[in-house]
Amino acid sequence: MPASPKPLVRAVGPAASALRTVDAEIAGLTALAGALAGPLEAPFAAAVAAILNTSGRVVVTGMGKSGHVARKIAATLSSTGTPAVYLHPGEASHGDLGMIARGDVVLALSWSGETPELRAVTHYCKRFAVPLLGISSEGASALGAAADIPLILPDAEEACPNGLAPTTSTTMQLVFGDALAVALLEARGFSAADFRDFHPGGQLGMKLITVGELMAKGADTPTLPETATLSDAIFEITRGRYGGAAVVDSEGRLVGAFTDGDLRRAMARAELSAAVADHMNRSPVFVEPRLLATEALRLMNDRPRPIMLMFVCDACRVVGAVHMHDLLRAGVA
Numbered sequence: 001m002p003a004s005p006k007p008l009v010r011a012v013g014p015a016a017s018a019l020r021t022v023d024a025e026i027a028g029l030t031a032l033a034g035a036l037a038g039p040l041e042a043p044f045a046a047a048v049a050a051i052l053n054t055s056g057r058v059v060v061t062g063m064g065k066s067g068h069v070a071r072k073i074a075a076t077l078s079s080t081g082t083p084a085v086y087l088h089p090g091e092a093s094h095g096d097l098g099m100i101a102r103g104d105v106v107l108a109l110s111w112s113g114e115t116p117e118l119r120a121v122t123h124y125c126k127r128f129a130v131p132l133l134g135i136s137s138e139g140a141s142a143l144g145a146a147a148d149i150p151l152i153l154p155d156a157e158e159a160c161p162n163g164l165a166p167t168t169s170t171t172m173q174l175v176f177g178d179a180l181a182v183a184l185l186e187a188r189g190f191s192a193a194d195f196r197d198f199h200p201g202g203q204l205g206m207k208l209i210t211v212g213e214l215m216a217k218g219a220d221t222p223t224l225p226e227t228a229t230l231s232d233a234i235f236e237i238t239r240g241r242y243g244g245a246a247v248v249d250s251e252g253r254l255v256g257a258f259t260d261g262d263l264r265r266a267m268a269r270a271e272l273s274a275a276v277a278d279h280m281n282r283s284p285v286f287v288e289p290r291l292l293a294t295e296a297l298r299l300m301n302d303r304p305r306p307i308m309l310m311f312v313c314d315a316c317r318v319v320g321a322v323h324m325h326d327l328l329r330a331g332v333a
Helices: 014-038 039-052 065-078 116-127 144-146 168-188 193-199 201-205 231-238 261-268 294-303 324-329
Strands: 058-060 083-086 105-109 131-134 151-152 223-225 245-246 256-259 309-314 317-323
Touching: 014 168, 039 131, 039 151, 039 168, 058 065, 058 201, 065 083, 065 105, 065 168, 105 116, 116 131, 116 144, 131 144, 144 151, 151 261, 223 231, 231 245, 231 256, 231 261, 245 317, 256 261, 256 309, 256 317, 294 309, 294 324
Parallel strands: 058 083, 058 105, 105 131, 131 151, 223 245
Antiparallel strands: 245 256, 309 317
16 A cells, blocks of 8 residues: 655744745746736737837836846846846936936836836836836836836735735846846847856856867967878977877868877887877867857766867867866866
């Protein structure tokens, strides 16, 4: 007879409170997903199109907790190919409305839709025909009525037991902003290489660095012609610091690889005048300069016998070489 399932043990004390918070916010996101597959689908697509068609920036604005979310949305948009800036609505009527330029789109956040500080922004948009996208939970609100594209999020209970502190609502706004940024990213064909242009620093920058930025180039690339002898190989491998050399034809195309290991094995049975071509590896591993360094490191390690040296080719011609130590020194892991 099969054993009966054990009852689910729920946490108590502070952990129980944390679980209730998480459950409430998951319920809010589930409602948001349902809305995006239903009544929000067309407005969301219209918002994406409006931003893609603008010649300017996305000016994101909101007050209080919505303002903090608006700052994050502006940062995410900017880092993924959509120029954006945050406008503080309280400062807008004191001169900062000048941040909104011709060709911009305004994205305003207010859960209630009745934030008084947004009035100056909405009036300005109407006066100068600036497209206004309004994220709110109330379609009949001031923001919902003023918006050219109202983005009405489903109502949801706050995780706060008093129903007051913005918790579930700000999570839904934040995720909606991420969804908007990713949809725009995909529509623009924004690549990892593009992403790195905006994130050159820190660990993320290291993860997005390419082989071409770390490889040895020109005369620093250890290279041997097909006609080279073992004696030539000793000189070239010693001259470099890579423990090997690319073997190329008269057009500079990679035809083989010769390492110090190949040299030791050849010296056991051949003269120094023997041809490198008779002892080289005719199926060398090579990559393109645009390949991410993290992927190159994976290719080096994901082999029955990991390799330390990899050649870099463009249109089959050798343009560089990269050693595993170069990748590790650069922080690639």
